[in-house]
Amino acid sequence: MKLTTKLMTSAALAMGLTGAAIAQDDPFQIGFVYVGPIGDYGWTWTHDQGRLAVEEAFGDDVETVFAESVPEGADAERVIQNMVLGGADMIFTTSFGYGEATNAVAGQFPDVYFEHATGYLREHENVSTYSARFYQGRAVIGHIAGQMTESNIVGYIASYPIPEVIRGINAAYLHAREVNPDVEFRVIWVYTWFDPAEEASAAQALIDAGADVIMQHTDSTAPQAAAQEAGNVYTFGQASDMIQFAPTPRISSIIDNWGPYYVRRVGEAMEGTWAQSDTWEGMTEGMVVIGEMTDAIPEEVRASALDLMEGMQSGTYHPFTGPINRQDGTAWLADGEVADDGTLAGMDFYVEGITGEIPN
Structure with missing residues (x-):
């Protein structure tokens, strides 16, 4: 430390x-x-x-x-x-x-x-x-991934089985499946936020299993480097732009923009107006940003991704809008029904179509 x-x-x-x-x-x-x-x-x-x-x-x-x-x-x-x-x-x-x-x-x-x-x-x-609301960004990169994969296998490096990570997997998968009904997600849980060796190993295992698009909910650039070495594999920056790996394998990114929140809350504390709160902001507020989409992404895919982003920014579209079933086939959201924040905050299940189990 x-x-x-x-x-x-x-x-x-x-x-x-x-x-x-x-x-x-x-x-x-x-x-x-x-x-x-x-x-x-x-x-x-x-x-x-x-x-x-x-x-x-x-x-x-x-x-x-x-x-x-x-x-x-x-x-x-x-x-x-x-x-x-x-x-x-x-x-x-x-x-x-x-x-x-x-x-x-x-x-x-x-x-x-x-x-x-x-x-x-x-x-x-x-x-x-x-x-x-990281799941908003994962909906966008899922939308892109579903159209970029040729093997129809998308690999996902997951950190810990907490609601935040499970939400991200579900959001990415739903939007990949929407544009590519044949897409398959393969998830590897690494039980770490930051371990370059472990992340690189997981990326290589997914590539060896046929994945030609890799997503990650871990913090190092090791998966990007593994994909770059493998060739013909696309990735997305996680938390930061990871632009050093553009134009490939990194073709876009989810960027966490914490600065405005930190400045606001510090200012409130210094002024004596700070009050206890539970803040959950996303694309509308600028806390979740999608990084540059490189030319590796076809123009029509880029345009549809921008449309998806615009819907979330304006509040006219929610990534978890029914009909959506749980993994076991039971109904979760009816047609047109939108998931409430309480369910999303405690999400502990996969949606229908994702194989494998969520570990304890």
Whole structure:
């Protein structure tokens, strides 16, 4: 684990510091806890871009602190606590598995603001949760993938079997199947957010199984590199643009745009208007963005993908609109019925047509 600050060393934070009270004219200090390295060019990199946006927006009025590659467990609680003891006024914990640690520390420090990404636990009034409607972006790349595959096999590298990931698989599959009824999804669960070797191995296994399009819900660029080496395999950037792999294998991407949210919430905390919330924003708000579609995508496919995006941005189309059945063939959504947020937030099932089981 590495901890970096403008004015504070990692050694000082590890000691917990004494006299952590902040003088009135001191900068407002914000801590960020990351599950991966900021150089992953994926999930953590995009959150760190949000941190930099906060610095740019508020200048010398703020000071930011970050800890990278923090495991989801006891280590996270220690890191969060040490950030508070080091003077943090506000902390963003940026991975699902930090939920319990975030709330445990929040209960000890009621005057500090806590924001937990992709979580649902808000056990104290000083804890908010926030996430993006990633499934909107996955609907778009599924739509593209279904038309780009020649083998009719799309590979999907999945991290952990939590609702966020399951939603993404379902959204991508539904929209791939809509344009290609013969498409097949093959999912490999790697049980990690960031492990380049494991991700590369999963990508190669999918390629060996015939997949000529690879999607990922993991954070490194290793699947992109594996596809590039294999040739004739298309990929999509995950969380960040991963544009260094364009024009192929990366033909588009899902970009997580955290900066506006971080700037808004820090501003509210500094002004004293911050209130507990559960934020879930998507394409309409600009939190989910589709990266450049390269010329490898035929013009008619690009145009139909843009139409799909426009529908979601305007609110006239929802990716989970019936008729949709569950994997076992039982009805889930009737014709024209739209999934409610509660069901989506707790999604623990595959839709009809996806083979395999969701692991525990």
